[in-house]
Amino acid sequence: MSDITRLATKLMKLDDKLCGCMRCGLCQSVCPVFGATMKEADVSRGKLALLDNLAHEIIKDAEAVDEKLNRCLLCGSCQANCPSGVKILDIFMEARNLLTEYRGLNPIKKLVFRQLLTHPELFSAAMRAAAPFQGIVMRKKGAKTYDMPLMSKLIGSRHIAKLPAKSLHATYGELRTPSSCGITVLFFAGCMADKYYTSVGEACLKVLKHHGVGVVMPTDLTCCGIPALASGDRAGFVKETEKNLAVIAKELIGGGVDYILTPCGSCTATLKEWWPHYAMEFIPEDRKIIETVAAKVMDINQFLIDVLHVDQVEAPAQAHGNVTKVTFHDSCHLKKSLGVAAQPRKLIKQNPNYELVEMKEADRCCGCGGSFTLFHYDLSKKIGQRKRENIVNSGASAVASGCPACMMQLSDMLSQNEDAVQVKHPIEIYAEMLPN
């Protein structure tokens, strides 16, 4: 059997899901990539048709199909809008894995997913090593953003924030704080809030402390696994997740953890949806932990509103000084995967020093898509520019988003356009009004 026939046979496992697409094309109306390129192969209907053709050996160029398939943010807008309810994300994840097996994993991705992200101490060391040199290689571009011409091979002409001198877990070590409200949470900061936007992680810890929520924050949690999974690296995903499961399992013993919280829509969606989806890749003991994790994991905005009801129990505060207009960007994973949209808005409204104004297309993808932006920066920028126009046209001088990856993209887009718009996480806005 030829390699391509073997691949086609494997893809035929997706046939039941693929044939649910009735080719209506309605995904064109919501797909951010199609919106930027207007090419059928960039919208889900086109990609599903190509996979179907490859599975039936009507076409043979698997490399080309893989390239097309990777031009997708996995934002899930198509799936949320699909009349036939096709499980598009399941199909794309599975197909990326099969095509990656067929073609081999990109060596850079292999290094990142299999080594860096599975070894938190290595990842942190790399970031620590990079931080002191920033002054030399970073040029100031916006109020808080810089570009790095010497690093353009890796990060393009991106405007990024300064790396923090210390990661969150380096600052706090292994954290165990007692609960005075009867609720204890395991805090899964995620790579971004731990190593890049440490202020988001700090804000979470401040808010949880204020409400008397007990916090457990182990130091050896690794990446949630979504970058590896999205790149078709099932093995890398499993390796990362096994490490996480071992750490989490220790904490779950004795039943002291009521919730697992993250400030990142993508991490939450991964723990809640993708871990159980791939549960069969793990040993039975791990499957049980995955089930518990999926039941306990929650976005921090949702926790504060739906569990602590801070919007109902706190007396309305008075504004002091100028009121900042803020608009909210719905992260795809937060809204389309988890259905969390009202909670972050309610949280922002708790702070009287901010006035929430809605932008047009608040739930249209920002164009980041995790590693999508690294490999398709021009396309990512084009999609991000539309988001930037909507933010600026809202008249807000700040934009909030419940996902640090979105924050990075928004910050880059706004800085590239020299817009004086701050980028924040809703939890930061809420934390600002709490006493230190």
Added chain:
Amino acid sequence: MISPTLIKDLEALLGAENVFTSEADCASYSYDGAVLPSKAPGLVVRPTQTEQLGDIIRLCYEAGVAITVRGAGSNLSGGTVPDTENSVVILTNSLNRILEINTEDLYAVVEPGVVTAQFAAAVEAKGLFYPPDPGSMSVSTIAGNIAENAGGLRGLKYGVTKDYVMGLEFYDYKGNLVKTGSRTVKCVTGFNLAGLMVASEGCMGVISKAILKLVPPPKASKALTAEFANVQDAGNAVAGIIAAHVLPCTLELLDQNTLKVVEADQKCGLPVNAAAMLLIEVDGHPAQVADDAARVEEVLKKCGATAVHVPGSAEEKNKLWTARRMALPALARARPTCVLEDATVPRSQIPTMLAKLDEIAKKYNLMMGTFGHAGDGNLHPTILCDKRDKEEFARVEAAVDEIFDVALKLGGTLSGEHGIGTAKAKWMEKETSKGTIDFCRRMRRACDPDGLLNANKITGI
């Protein structure tokens, strides 16, 4: 095989970034919304200026390459599936500028690839109304709507796409620009070529510009729903409303199968025991709306509606319309393949048609739900199946044949709004005549001597 010279010429004309030849790119323009075999073209081009259309057609036609024009590719009868591999697909979706919305003379001028919903929204923002609302309007293009003469929910009162085309510009097979109609309400300057282009499915030329009629929006509207214990009563109510000289802007029917499937999917409290439900909306001046709604209610009761409901709030109304909007999606989710038909009968024949559809579903042992635009007789019998099951799909094909037979016997038509394409081409003569087919073919030969413009569609050439 497309010649390298033609590809080079087109690249020079359009830029290499707008000429696609790879296997994967071509394969992604090999299908549309119809359940039909796909066929990939050898070449795909995407003009960014309408003037380029003429040159593209001339170059391809002279090279003997067949031409299929494609907007969103959301059509349901195969009109945008190429006839042969020796084809070029011309994409119009980058020709998407709204050139003018004239609020004094009530018209708009648009390029072919403007998305219908975006156009309707832009018109609404200017305080006017573009009524045609095909189900695919969030992605469909204006020229695609014209080429298919797309309908929608508002057909009964407001008409369909053809009623809004005041003028067109299109390129003929030689690449020459043809102009027809005007910005005026009245225009008898020459043949009504715009009328010829409507529903022409890419067989006569390539539309490059459209002048569309706009109307003032209605000032008020009111919705009602009614449940019936049998479809005969629902059908009589539809006929009764029209006979009472009320023209609702929407008059939709959901049969029991559809109600059950939608309710299972949506849990929105639909009457699953009713044989049929009507969703009605009247619009216009507030006084007339109140008057019309009262009359509709009277007719519904007289015709034996077991329940008549007037939604109290916008939210409640929205919930009811969700049921209608979710009819096709909910049906589509029930099985892998969804064959959506649009056989249309005179309104008075709706009860008979519904009874026949039920018989056909039973006879061929198929799962079928029927919903649609009862007000204009345009029903959507929807067969749920799995096309991979050859035995089942053969029954589907036999059932579809029989549906058309019945529709024609009842004085109806093969297609109310989806077009003929290749999907219904074999039925054309049955509804019309041998003379009609011959006439159409002679006319087509005159406009397409080499038979390269979507040749297999409608009547063949």
